[in-house]
Amino acid sequence: MLKxxxxxxxxxxxxxxxxxxxxxxGMHGAISDFLSELPDTEVKIATLDMPEHGLTQEVVDNTDVxxxxxxTAHGQVADEIVQRVYDACIRGMGLIFLHSGHDSKIxxxxxxxxxxxxWREMGENERLWVVSPGHPIxxxxxxxxxxxxxxxxxxxxxxxxPDELVFISWFKGGDVFRSGCCFKRGYGxxxxxxxxxxTLPTYHHPDVQTVLRNAALWAAPSTxxxxxxxxxVMPREEIDVNCDDD
Amino acid sequence: MLKxxxxxxxxxxxxxxxxxxxxxxGMHGAISDFLSELPDTEVKIATLDMPEHGLTQEVVDNTDVxxxxxxTAHGQVADEIVQRVYDACIRGMGLIFLHSGHDSKIxxxxxxxxxxxxWREMGENERLWVVSPGHPIxxxxxxxxxxxxxxxxxxxxxxxxPDELVFISWFKGGDVFRSGCCFKRGYGxxxxxxxxxxTLPTYHHPDVQTVLRNAALWAAPSTxxxxxxxxxVMPREEIDVNCDDD
Amino acid sequence: MLKxxxxxxxxxxxxxxxxxxxxxxGMHGAISDFLSELPDTEVKIATLDMPEHGLTQEVVDNTDVxxxxxxTAHGQVADEIVQRVYDACIRGMGLIFLHSGHDSKIxxxxxxxxxxxxWREMGENERLWVVSPGHPIxxxxxxxxxxxxxxxxxxxxxxxxPDELVFISWFKGGDVFRSGCCFKRGYGxxxxxxxxxxTLPTYHHPDVQTVLRNAALWAAPSTxxxxxxxxxVMPREEIDVNCDDD
Amino acid sequence: MLKxxxxxxxxxxxxxxxxxxxxxxGMHGAISDFLSELPDTEVKIATLDMPEHGLTQEVVDNTDVxxxxxxTAHGQVADEIVQRVYDACIRGMGLIFLHSGHDSKIxxxxxxxxxxxxWREMGENERLWVVSPGHPIxxxxxxxxxxxxxxxxxxxxxxxxPDELVFISWFKGGDVFRSGCCFKRGYGxxxxxxxxxxTLPTYHHPDVQTVLRNAALWAAPSTxxxxxxxxxVMPREEIDVNCDDD
Numbered sequence: 013m014l015k016x017x018x019x020x021x022x023x024x025x026x027x028x029x030x031x032x033x034x035x036x037x038g039m040h041g042a043i044s045d046f047l048s049e050l051p052d053t054e055v056k057i058a059t060l061d062m063p064e065h066g067l068t069q070e071v072v073d074n075t076d077v078x079x080x081x082x083x084t085a086h087g088q089v090a091d092e093i094v095q096r097v098y099d100a101c102i103r104g105m106g107l108i109f110l111h112s113g114h115d116s117k118i119x120x121x122x123x124x125x126x127x128x129x130x131w132r133e134m135g136e137n138e139r140l141w142v143v144s145p146g147h148p149i150x151x152x153x154x155x156x157x158x159x160x161x162x163x164x165x166x167x168x169x170x171x172x173x174p175d176e177l178v179f180i181s182w183f184k185g186g187d188v189f190r191s192g193c194c195f196k197r198g199y200g201x202x203x204x205x206x207x208x209x210x211t212l213p214t215y216h217h218p219d220v221q222t223v224l225r226n227a228a229l230w231a232a233p234s235t236x237x238x239x240x241x242x243x244x245v246m247p248r249e250e251i252d253v254n255c256d257d258d
Numbered sequence: 259m260l261k262x263x264x265x266x267x268x269x270x271x272x273x274x275x276x277x278x279x280x281x282x283x284g285m286h287g288a289i290s291d292f293l294s295e296l297p298d299t300e301v302k303i304a305t306l307d308m309p310e311h312g313l314t315q316e317v318v319d320n321t322d323v324x325x326x327x328x329x330t331a332h333g334q335v336a337d338e339i340v341q342r343v344y345d346a347c348i349r350g351m352g353l354i355f356l357h358s359g360h361d362s363k364i365x366x367x368x369x370x371x372x373x374x375x376x377w378r379e380m381g382e383n384e385r386l387w388v389v390s391p392g393h394p395i396x397x398x399x400x401x402x403x404x405x406x407x408x409x410x411x412x413x414x415x416x417x418x419x420p421d422e423l424v425f426i427s428w429f430k431g432g433d434v435f436r437s438g439c440c441f442k443r444g445y446g447x448x449x450x451x452x453x454x455x456x457t458l459p460t461y462h463h464p465d466v467q468t469v470l471r472n473a474a475l476w477a478a479p480s481t482x483x484x485x486x487x488x489x490x491v492m493p494r495e496e497i498d499v500n501c502d503d504d
Numbered sequence: 505m506l507k508x509x510x511x512x513x514x515x516x517x518x519x520x521x522x523x524x525x526x527x528x529x530g531m532h533g534a535i536s537d538f539l540s541e542l543p544d545t546e547v548k549i550a551t552l553d554m555p556e557h558g559l560t561q562e563v564v565d566n567t568d569v570x571x572x573x574x575x576t577a578h579g580q581v582a583d584e585i586v587q588r589v590y591d592a593c594i595r596g597m598g599l600i601f602l603h604s605g606h607d608s609k610i611x612x613x614x615x616x617x618x619x620x621x622x623w624r625e626m627g628e629n630e631r632l633w634v635v636s637p638g639h640p641i642x643x644x645x646x647x648x649x650x651x652x653x654x655x656x657x658x659x660x661x662x663x664x665x666p667d668e669l670v671f672i673s674w675f676k677g678g679d680v681f682r683s684g685c686c687f688k689r690g691y692g693x694x695x696x697x698x699x700x701x702x703t704l705p706t707y708h709h710p711d712v713q714t715v716l717r718n719a720a721l722w723a724a725p726s727t728x729x730x731x732x733x734x735x736x737v738m739p740r741e742e743i744d745v746n747c748d749d750d
Numbered sequence: 751m752l753k754x755x756x757x758x759x760x761x762x763x764x765x766x767x768x769x770x771x772x773x774x775x776g777m778h779g780a781i782s783d784f785l786s787e788l789p790d791t792e793v794k795i796a797t798l799d800m801p802e803h804g805l806t807q808e809v810v811d812n813t814d815v816x817x818x819x820x821x822t823a824h825g826q827v828a829d830e831i832v833q834r835v836y837d838a839c840i841r842g843m844g845l846i847f848l849h850s851g852h853d854s855k856i857x858x859x860x861x862x863x864x865x866x867x868x869w870r871e872m873g874e875n876e877r878l879w880v881v882s883p884g885h886p887i888x889x890x891x892x893x894x895x896x897x898x899x900x901x902x903x904x905x906x907x908x909x910x911x912p913d914e915l916v917f918i919s920w921f922k923g924g925d926v927f928r929s930g931c932c933f934k935r936g937y938g939x940x941x942x943x944x945x946x947x948x949t950l951p952t953y954h955h956p957d958v959q960t961v962l963r964n965a966a967l968w969a970a971p972s973t974x975x976x977x978x979x980x981x982x983v984m985p986r987e988e989i990d991v992n993c994d995d996d
Contacts, residue, residue, distance in 0.1 A: 102372055102416070104638060115488070124370040124418075125443050126348055130489040136497050139740070141905045141926050146596055146691030151726045155906065164493075167879045167918065168893065170348070170444050170486050172370075175419055176667070176911060180918055180926045184741070185493025188879050188918045188926050197371050198416050199638030234643040240416050242361070245376040247410075247431025248631070249676070350884060385986070387659045387680050392842055392937030397972040401660065413633045413672065414647065422665060422913070426672055426680045430987070434633050434672045434680050445884030480889040494877070495922070594864055594908070607980070616862040616910075617935050618840055622981040628989050656985075662840070662936055662978050664862075665913055677985025689863050690908050732908050734853070735868040739902075739923025743874050 014053040014232055017075040018043050019067065021085040022059035024210040031210045039081055039208075039215060043110075046221040047079075047228060060085055065093050072096055077106035077231045079224070081208065082116045094118045102198030102240050106231025108224065111208035114169070119204070122197050123171055130166040130187070137184040138162040138207060140191050144178045149192065149203065149226045156182075157219040163209035165189045171204070181206060192223070194230075198240050201231045260299040260478055263321040264289050265313065267331040268305035270456040277456045285327055285454070285461060289356075292467040293325075293474060306331055311339050318342055323352035323477045325470070327454065328362045340364045348444030348486050352477025354470065357454035360415070365450070368443050369417055376412035376433070383430040384408040384453060386437050390424045395438065395449065395472045402428075403465040409455040411435045417450070427452060438469070440476075444486050447477045506545040506724055509567040510535050511559065513577040514551035516702040523702045531573055531700070531707060538713040539571075539720060552577055557585050564588055569598035569723045571716070573700065574608045586610045594690030594732050598723025600716065603700035606661070611696070614689050615663055622658040622679070629676040630654040630699060632683050636670045641684065641695065641718045648674075649711040655701035657681045663696070673698060684715070686722075690732050693723045752791040752970055755813040756781045757805065759823040760797035762948040769948045777819055777946070777953060784959040785817075785966060798823055803831050810834055815844035815969045817962070819946065820854045832856045840936030840978050844969025846962065849946035852907070857942070860935050861909055867927070868904040875922040876900040876945060878929050882916045887930065887941065887964045894920075895957040901947035903927045909942070919944060930961070932968075936978050939969045 020040035024031045035042050040057045047055045056075075058066025060082075072078075078097065082089065094117045101107050101122060109119050114127040140157040142150045157179075166187035172195070179192030191206035205223060207214045214220055266286035270277045281288050286303045293301045302321075304312025306328075318324075324343065328335065340363045347353050347368060355365050360373040386403040388396045403425075412433035418441070425438030437452035451469060453460045460466055512532035516523045527534050532549045539547045548567075550558025552574075564570075570589065574581065586609045593599050593614060601611050606619040632649040634642045649671075658679035664687070671684030683698035697715060699706045706712055758778035762769045773780050778795045785793045794813075796804025798820075810816075816835065820827065832855045839845050839860060847857050852865040878895040880888045895917075904925035910933070917930030929944035943961060945952045952958055 122370040124368040126486050128486055128488045130491040132491055132493065134493065134497060136493065139924060139926075143905045143907070143928065144688070144911070145729075145906050146688065146693065146725065146727055148726045166491060167881050168883050169881070172418060173421055173442060173882070173914060177915070180905065180928070182920060182924060182926045183493075184495060185497045186495045186877060186920060187491075187493075188877075188920045190881065190918070196419060196636070196638065201638065233638065234640045235638055237637075240372050240374055242374045243376040245378055245412060245433075247378065247380065247382070247429075247433075249430060249432045251380060251382050251431045385678060385680075389659045389661070389682065390665070390934070391660050391975075392934065392939065392971065392973055394972045413635050414637050415635070419636070419668060423669070426659065426682070428674060428678060428680045432631060432674060434631075434674045436635065436672070442882070442884065447884065479884065480886045481884055483883075614862040616860040618978050620978055620980045622983040624983055624985065626985065626989060628985070658983060664910060665934060667911055675985075676987060677989045678987045679983075679985075688911060732864050732866055734866045737868040737870055737904060737925075739870065739872065739874065739921075739925075741922060741924045743872060743923045 014050065014228065015074055015076045016047055016053060016055045016079070016228055017058055017071060018047065018055060018079045019058045020081045021083065022061065023085050024083065028211065034213050039210065042215045043079060043224065047225060050225055050228065060088060065089060067093050067096060069096065072100045075100065075105055076233055077108065077228045079108045079110060080113045080116060080118065081110045083112035083210065086116050089117055094121060098122060101200035101202065103238065104199035104233035104236035106200060106233060107202045108227050108231055109202070109204045111206060114204065122202060125172060126170045129169045132164045134164065134185065135161040135212070136164055139182040140179040140207070141182065142178065143180050144176060147176060147178050148230045149178050149223060151226050152222050153219055159207055159214060159217060161212055162207050162214065165206055199233065199235055199237055203227045203231055260296065260474065261320055261322045262293055262299060262301045262325070262474055263304055263317060264293065264301060264325045265304045265327065267328045268307065269331050270329065274456065280457070280459050285456065288461045289325060289470065293471060296471055296474060306334060311335060313339050313342060315342065318346045321346065321351055322479055323354065323474045325354045325356060326359045326362060326364065327356045329358035329456065332362050335363055340367060344368060347446035347448065349484065350445035350479035350482035352446060352479060353448045354473050354477055355448070355450045357452060360450065368448060371418060372416045375415045378410045378431070380410065380431065381407040381458070382410055385428045386425040386453070387428065388424065389426050390422060393422060393424050394476045395424050395469060397472050398468050399465055405453055405460060405463060407458055408453050408460060411452055445479065445481055445483055449473045449477055506542065506720065507566055507568045508539055508545060508547045508571070508720055509550055509563060510539065510547060510571045511550045511573065513574040514553065515577050516575065520702065526705050531702065534707045535571060535716065539717060542717055542720065552580060557581060559585050559589060561588065564592045567592065567597055568725055569600065569720045571600045571602060572605045572608060572610065573602045575604035575702065578608050581609055586613060590614060593692035593694065595730065596691035596725035596728035598692060598725060599694045600719050600723055601694070601696045603698060606696065614694060617664060618662045621661045624656045626656065626677065627653040627704070628656055631674040632671040632699070633674065634670065635672050636668060639668060639670050640722045641670050641715060643718050644714050645711055651699055651706060651709060653704055654699050654706060657698055691725065691727055691729055695719045695723055752788065752966065753812055753814045754785055754791060754793045754817070754966055755796055755809060756785065756793060756817045757796045757819065759820045760799065761823050762821065766948065772949070772951050777948065780953045781817060781962065785963060788963055788966065798826060803827060805831050805834060807834065810838045813838065813843055814971055815846065815966045817846045817848060818851045818854060818856065819848045821850035821948065824854050827855055832859060836860060839938035839940065841976065842937035842971035842974035844938060844971060845940045846965050846969055847940070847942045849944060852942065860940060863910060864908045867907045870902045870923070872902065872923065873899040873950070874902055877920040878917040878945070879920065880916065881918050882914060885914060885916050886968045887916050887961060889964050890960050891957055897945055897952060897955060899950055900945050900952065903944055937971065937973055937975055941965045941969055
């Protein structure tokens with residue numbers, strides 16, 4: 013059983029008419045629906061306005077893969093919850109950051125960089141080219157994903173060199189962007205996926221849904237542990253302690 | 259002119275007789291001495307007990323490469339100073355973490371991981387094997403560096419997959435460790451170098467000195483910028499804004 | 505259905521008494537047996553002395569993951585077969601190189617390096633430390649694999665920086681080695697796994713069997729294609745060809 | 751003294767009027783001229799029609815960094831010379847592949863992949879975005895290099911995941927490409943740089959010249975060795991050989 017939690021700040025989704033029309037159940041609702049098509053999977057949702065943002069210790073402990081959509085309310089996410097999600101990732105939980113999640117506290121804490129980028133909102137054409145077509149996250153896709161309208165992000169994107177780069181976006185207005193980036197932290201796997209602007213039907217696009225289903229499988233933990241911390245250990249070989257180091 | 263700042267918490271160096279005998283000017287003093295052999299280089303020191311830990315904005319702004327030795331007093335480093343050093347690294351300053359620096363606030367903030375590892379203090383033999391002999395940091399070394407006595411660190415070392423791995427340590431008691439690790443964050447280059455236990459004369463070893471001189475040159479910024487943050491940008495191509503995204 | 509082909513040069517296995525005692529069905533037989541424990545899997549064997557070394561185009565086309573054990577007869581593998589296996593890997597087939605496979609024609613062709621290393625045969629203790637414990641290939645293992653006796657390999661191992669490093673070996677005699685290395689080439693995934701000397705019962709060790717079962721699953725193709733070659737393509741956007749480049 | 755050899759197949763340069771107009775001394779002549787601006791540097795040229803393609807053992811042994819421009823005559827480069835250049839790279843010589851060099855024998859031999867890509871020749875606008883602005887190769891550049899007209903290359907580009915990715919190209923017709931890629935092989939550093947179509951004045955562009963001067967410095971060997979091959983070694987520790995492995 014793969015246990016997925018879709019976290020959404022759920023602010024635009026309740027205030028902005030256009031967003032409400034496109035995503036009547038919120039973006040988290042739309043994302044949950046297509047992730048639920050995965051076999052043997054349980055998908056839950058969590059939002060900013062819930063107690064502990066819906067991310068109690070129990071919820072986090074029972075999550076294999078978390079998706080994170082945030083934008084306008086990054087600053088309202090409590091540091092304690094950020095630490096809890098961070099700890100879970102280090103201990104093995106997969107994390108998929110969506111779109112403006114690049115600027116969330118938890119993304120920056122896991123990357124060790126600012127996550128900054130250039131941007132504009134002009135609804136221009138985006139093409140996500142597959143640069144690692146044998147990667148599990150690219151399974152079932154053609155050579156690129158064509159999104160008629162999206163918000164634009166451009167380089168320099170301040171992230172560590174990704175462990176694996178799966179997508180590079182082309183934007184009509186002249187920009188490129190590393191749009192599908194894999195990282196590992198502790199026992200956990202992390203995927204950043206660029207598109208997903210709230211006023212556009214990106215999460216209804218079949219290729220986007222394929223990517224996120226693939227990413228959930230890829231990010232699912234191989235191994236989870238209770239704790240990652242320093243350990244005092246004894247030698248495995250007999251050694252002469254011939255120096256008075258104490 | 260390469261401007262280097264050697265930061266040391268300078269606690270053991272003033273309290274522990276053995277450390278005082280081995281490093282009469284403190285470890286920062288010993289390290290400064292051999293870094294000063296680099297041509298066209300200015301080396302300054304900074305310690306925890308100085309105002310702002312010796313790392314005022316002016317000092318940090320005038321540093322190309324910083325070395326960081328900390329161990330027993332990680333928790334006493336002010337968060338404001340950690341943020342200042344972090345910002346400088348993102349903007350291009352090189353950072354070289356020494357030994358127990360793996361557990362410092364600033365290392366963990368830049369890595370996005372816990373930096374945890376296994377350890378014991380039995381003064382056993384360490385050999386650092388060069389696994390990237392063409393790397394600038396390995397210039398002038400043989401196939402391994404042999405340290406008669408050192409503290410032991412063992413895997414799993416919780417760091418992101420290094421961009422480049424230069425050294426792997428062998429310890430007599432049965433452990434291995436990724437001892438020379440390169441990372442990039444923002445415009446800055448980071449090198450972690452494992453050995454350097456305070457009660458042992460590691461920084462007097464000629465190969466260790468060679469590594470740190472090489473590392474200082476390698477970590478020196480190619481480009482420094484004033485600021486790394488999100489930028490709103492206009493398209494470079496004329497585009498029809500045919501969607502009412504606003 | 506996962507289709508695995510275990511290739512062995514099968515020379516020591518038929519001539520050397522000690523090898524015959526340890527592996528009465530050959531090393532390929534032993535390896536096939538424990539890979540067959542994977543669900544929904546078909547394991548076939550192929551050896552040097554078969555027509556086309558057992559690797560006809562049909563066999564290769566029907567292989568998802570190939571394991572490769574070679575040592576004394578690397579030079580007898582026909583270049584045509586090497587090219588066929590190479591092509592299959594580029595088109596998506598997984599490849600797992602065992603032990604002295606580091607010196608095979610096909611390994612060097614895929615790496616772009618010499619695959620050279622240092623070695624001795626003294627049956628000393630090897631410990632393979634897990635340095636990426638969240639990796640699928642490390643699933644089910646403890647913090648290290650302890651092999652009482654093995655041949656020794658040492659650094660510098662001339663390979664490209666691995667995409668992911670899973671194991672580092674410690675040898676009693678003072679060496680370390682990057683023993684579990686992941687690479688991607690074309691659509692294919694490649695894993696190099698160090699231990700497996702013919703005169704030692706390494707392939708009977710339960711942890712070694714776990715690693716190779718995990719590696720077979722990890723290397724299984726996400727996507728296979730018929731051909732990877734240059735393609736002449738038309739623009740996706742209308743462009744003014746305002747330069748007389750022809 | 752940095753010793754550079756610029757190799758050009760020099761076929762278009764002698765036959766095609768447009769190329770002769772743009773590059774009266776051949777592309778190798780133009781490239782040599784701006785590389786000669788580097789301090790303490792000696793630049794030589796070598797072409798296909800010279801004896802041993804101008805790459806005698808003596809020339810290769812006296813080269814620190816080689817640049818490689820080939821396109822229409824890849825098949826005419828003798829395998830013996832390919833092996834010689836390969837060996838030199840493994841032993842520490844830097845190699846910079848230009849444009850259609852992606853399809854040369856020596857590039858494919860060093861990559862372990864097909865080097866294939868998609869392409870069209872329509873002289874469209876290319877922008878090379880800097881995705882690693884702190885990298886030495888990007889020193890002195892703005893956020894992108896704007897080339898009014900270039901041949902187009904598109905993904906999927908069949909190369910191993912680059913050790914460092916410095917440039918990503920945007921093309922007006924809808925494509926992206928990993929245009930500045932760093933690799934290591936043996937002791938040698940390799941840089942692939944995409945633009946440089948023979949009928950266009952790309953090598954007269956100041957930013958392109960900056961990149962190639964930077965790349966020559968970056969690729970210069972830290973360490974050169976006479977030979978990289980397997981070595982039989984003795985243990986550094988006393989070990990009981992308690993198994994009859996012989």
